Each structure stands twice: as C-alpha cells, then as structure tokens.
Amino acid sequence: MKICWANTDNIDESDIVIVGIPDESKSHALRKGTSEAPHKIREISSIRDTYKHGDDISLGLPLDGITKKVYDYGNIERSQIEYAIDKIVSKSKIPISIGGDHSITTQIIKSVSKKYGPLSLVYFDAHPDFVSSVHGYYGSVFQDVLEYIDIKTSIMVGIRTPEREEIDNIKKYDVPVITPFDIIRNGIQKTEETILDRIGKNTYVSLDMDAIDPAYAPGVSVPVPLGLRNTEVAFLLKSIVKKGIRGLDIMETCPNYDIKDRTSHLASRIISEVISSA
Numbered sequence: 001m002k003i004c005w006a007n008t009d010n011i012d013e014s015d016i017v018i019v020g021i022p023d024e025s026k027s028h029a030l031r032k033g034t035s036e037a038p039h040k041i042r043e044i045s046s047i048r049d050t051y052k053h054g055d056d057i058s059l060g061l062p063l064d065g066i067t068k069k070v071y072d073y074g075n076i077e078r079s080q081i082e083y084a085i086d087k088i089v090s091k092s093k094i095p096i097s098i099g100g101d102h103s104i105t106t107q108i109i110k111s112v113s114k115k116y117g118p119l120s121l122v123y124f125d126a127h128p129d130f131v132s133s134v135h136g137y138y139g140s141v142f143q144d145v146l147e148y149i150d151i152k153t154s155i156m157v158g159i160r161t162p163e164r165e166e167i168d169n170i171k172k173y174d175v176p177v178i179t180p181f182d183i184i185r186n187g188i189q190k191t192e193e194t195i196l197d198r199i200g201k202n203t204y205v206s207l208d209m210d211a212i213d214p215a216y217a218p219g220v221s222v223p224v225p226l227g228l229r230n231t232e233v234a235f236l237l238k239s240i241v242k243k244g245i246r247g248l249d250i251m252e253t254c255p256n257y258d259i260k261d262r263t264s265h266l267a268s269r270i271i272s273e274v275i276s277s278a
C-alpha cells in the first residue's frame with residue numbers, strides 16, 4: 001500500500017520520495033512496535049485522508065494544495081538505507097523517511113551529507129538523544145551524527161526530559177534548545193524566527209513523534225507529557241520546509257500503543273502539510 005499523497009509511479013519525475021524503514025533493532029524502549037509504523041501510517045492515510053462519494057474517492061488535501069510530485073519507494077531494510085537514500089539524493093529528490101526507531105536517522109543523515117556536506121539539523125524530540133557513553137542506538141543519534149552536521153546551524157525543539165550527560169553535551173557543544181515552555185513564553189512566531197535564523201541552506205529535519213504531547217500523539221515508544229502541540233509542530237515544519245530542506249524523517253510512531261490510530265493519522269497529515277510546503 002502507498003501513502004495516499006503519492007501521485008506518480010515514476011521516481012525520476014518526482015520531487016519527493018517517501019521511504020518506509022520498518023526496523024526497531026536499535027531501540028531500547030520497553031514499548032515495542034515502531035517497525036509497524038510505515039505500514040500503519042500508509043494504511044491510515046488511505047482510509048482517513050480520503051473521502052468517498054459513491055464510487056469516487058477524493059483526497060483531503062492541505063489548504064495550500066499539493067503541487068509537487070510524490071513517489072512512494074515502499075519499505076526498505078536497515079541495510080539498504082545507504083543505497084536507497086544515496087539514490088534518491090543523487091537524483092536531487094527530497095527523501096521523507098518513516099521509521100522505525102530513531103537510530104535510523106543517523107544512517108540517513110550520513111547519506112544525505114555525502115551530497116550536501118554538513119547539514120543544519122532541526123531535531124524535534126522530547127529527548128535530546130545526546131547520550132555519548134553508549135553509541136549506535138536511538139538515544140545517541142545527536143552524538144552519532146556530529147561528524148555529518150554543522151552544529152553551529154543546528155537546533156533542538158521540544159526537549160523536556162534530558163539525562164544528566166545529555167545536559168552536559170548540550171552545554172559542551174552549545175546547542176540551542178527550544179522547550180515547550182519556551183514556545184509558551186516567546187510565542188510561535190518568535191520561535192519560527194529563531195529556527196529560521198539558525199539554519200543554513202542544507203537543512204535536514206528529524207521529527208520524533210514524541211516531541212508532540214501524548215494527548216495528540218499517544219502512540220510513541222517513549223511518551224513524555226508536557227509536549228508540543230500538533231499545530232505548533234506542523235506550523236514550524238511548514239516554515240522550515242518552505243525555506244528549503246534536503247530531507248526529513250518521522251520516527252518512533254508506535255501503533256501498538258496508539259489510541260484509535262490517532263498518532264498514525266497525525267503523521268500522515270504532517271506528511272501532507274510538509275509536501276504542500278515543499
């Protein structure tokens with residue numbers, strides 16, 4: 001099954017390529033099941049983001065419409081990430097990857113940076129994923145990508161539950177952090193400005209769905225209360241994408257723990273809003 005926003009069968013004429021990576025082998029979470037997300041998000045997108053009129057099916061578009069060509073690459077194994085992302089990026093397409101556990105992002109960023117050099121990383125997450133005492137798992141992504149990003153133009157958004165060593169690493173590398181409380185204090189427009197002023201022209205966006213409050217996104221592997229609002233995240237993503245991105249991913253949706261597929265539906269809607277802003 002393809003994501004409902006796919007509108008071409010030809011990768012060469014596409015602008016955006018959706019890739020599913022159903023792997024959670026580098027997660028340490030107690031709640032398992034993120035490997036089911038690529039399939040579930042596609043399924044829910046086809047059911048909930050379309051409307052039936054008799055025998056006709058129409059798509060519920062974002063308000064600004066979709067003008068870009070979207071190709072659904074299907075699912076790949078973790079071992080195929082480099083091949084697939086290299087191929088997509090070499091054709092100058094924008095990969096939108098659906099995980100899986102967050103460690104997948106490390107491999108994607110490595111590939112994207114091969115073409116564009118050090119990337120400005122906008123990292124939406126409840127957790128900094130900046131553990132440096134353990135490597136190569138979903139909690140060390142930010143540490144593991146340091147050699148592929150430009151730390152001076154990177155930023156974290158939604159952070160609210162760091163470990164001690166992560167606070168130390170954030171200070172050590174001087175990474176700006178926008179917490180949910182910062183957005184309440186400064187407003188969404190100031191937040192948007194802060195992010196857009198920070199990033200460069202080769203921007204990569206990683207969205208851990210747990211950045212969003214569990215009220216909107218209960219189906220994640222490590223939920224944390226007091227998170228970002230769904231509209232705040234969609235608004236900020238659209239602004240960043242309008243400025244220009246080289247790739248984006250949506251990780252850590254965990255359908256097993258979802259409530260009525262709310263999180264998968266939100267992920268599908270977010271994908272549509274991102275596509276409409278590209």
Ligand SMILES: [Mn+2]
Binds near residue numbers: 127
């Ligand atoms: Mn994460």
